[in-house]
């Protein structure tokens with residue numbers, strides 16, 4: 001299994017881990033990561049086995065392939081539209097280079113992976129957003145892939161499970177990225193009107209145009225512990241209101257308290273929870 | 287270079303007619319209906335029933351307010367979740383009584399604040415996008431000034447989009463774009479150009495259907511042309527069977543960024 005590059009690039013020296021003398025003398029060749037919540041150094045292999053969750057409960061941010069691997073039944077995932085790539089539709093300065101760097105950073109062609117899979121034996125259509133690709137920003141390809149997935153799921157009468165992580169709409173595609181919010185919402189609505197199930201799992205961070213469209217449109221909204229979920233960025237709100245934000249503002253727990261998510265589900269329980277929910281909504285095959 | 291930013295400045299200009307001034311000019315009567323029936327009445331959105339050439343329509347406008355006092359009361363036209371929920375309530379009412387919906391868009395964006403987040407700003411916008419897509423009555427949107435991101439789109443999932451010559455429509459403000467992308471808030475002119483946010487850009491991209499000239503015209507003249515354009519569009523749309531209307535609305539948005 002490929003361990004390199006599974007998690008986001010370390011932000012600073014401290015986050016790189018492997019600095020503790022004990023770790024260096026006892027297990028010198030084991031790469032570790034430092035938990036930003038509790039400060040513990042965790043061997044990467046151990047973190048991997050525990051689905052990227054520290055013993056203190058902190059959820060590290062995995063990439064989309066990793067989530068698919070953890071979540072779906074072995075060899076059940078079949079990818080849709082793997083070759084759709086963004087184009088620089090508006091000749092936006094620096095965008096082609098950004099796209100190239102995003103690919104090099106995560107080896108994905110776009111900020112979402114879509115396909116079909118089974119979870120605990122239950123077939124579903126699945127999309128998982130990729131934080132390594134321009135922080136999951138939504139441009140025309142993200143909109144197109146998710147729209148196609150909902151249209152496919154409608155045709156095949158499949159439920160949709162979606163994992164969101166996004167900084168919002170992709171400004172390099174201008175108003176066309178804004179239109180993706182409406183486009184996807186239209187496909188979600190048709191799928192929903194046909195009596196089909198859509199479950200979203202909101203992960204850290206889910207913001208902006210994705211929050212204001214398909215992230216919030218599920219029949220059932222699950223969230224990962226501690227995930228930042230909101231429409232406006234916390235820093236923007238702080239700047240405009242000039243007030244300190246309440247503790248835990250826009251965290252999953254805050255949304256639960258205010259009635260905007262159904263349940264917070266730790267990553268280690270997601271497979272089981274999704275499997276049960278899919279089971280509860282299973283329909284006889286036509 | 288810089289023409290786009292001049293449009294942005296014109297769209298934001300103090301004293302520019304607001305939604306209510308157009309509503310009063312275009313329609314023969316306007317009965318305002320308040321409240322979202324959930325939490326509050328958001329003054330940043332005004333809506334109700336009005337008559338267009340003798341026929342009742344539902345009119346909804348994002349309202350910035352005409353005086354300093356009104357700017358503040360109406361939160362400078364930045365709607366809260368209640369504003370979007372009021373708009374949706376009035377749209378559902380229009381659907382029930384088979385009235386067309388006419389929306390006026392003029393906002394820098396949905397309100398950014400603790401209360402707006404606590405009451406589900408993202409969800410409020412998302413629900414409008416979903417519900418408008420299948421609302422069984424014609425929807426027209428007119429951009430009269432700023433069209434700021436999701437906060438504008440929540441009143442613009444429409445069968446036809448009309449824009450005034452100096453109106454703009456963008457995923458982010460040029461200021462926001464310049465500071466995020468180039469860490470230089472002074473590059474607003476470049477940002478406005480790059481974002482493709484003018485009415486001409488919108489027509490080229492198929493996001494707007496027609497543009498109403500402002501240059502050399504006063505408010506009554508612009509309103510008169512709008513009245514004509516709205517009546518003409520409604521005449522076509524009301525003649526369509528609802529299923530076809532909804533099919534065309536879906537196809538309109540489905541087509542943005544369709545890839546082979």
Ligand SMILES: [Zn+2]
Pocket residue numbers: 035036037038039040054055056057058
């Ligand atoms: Zn920890």
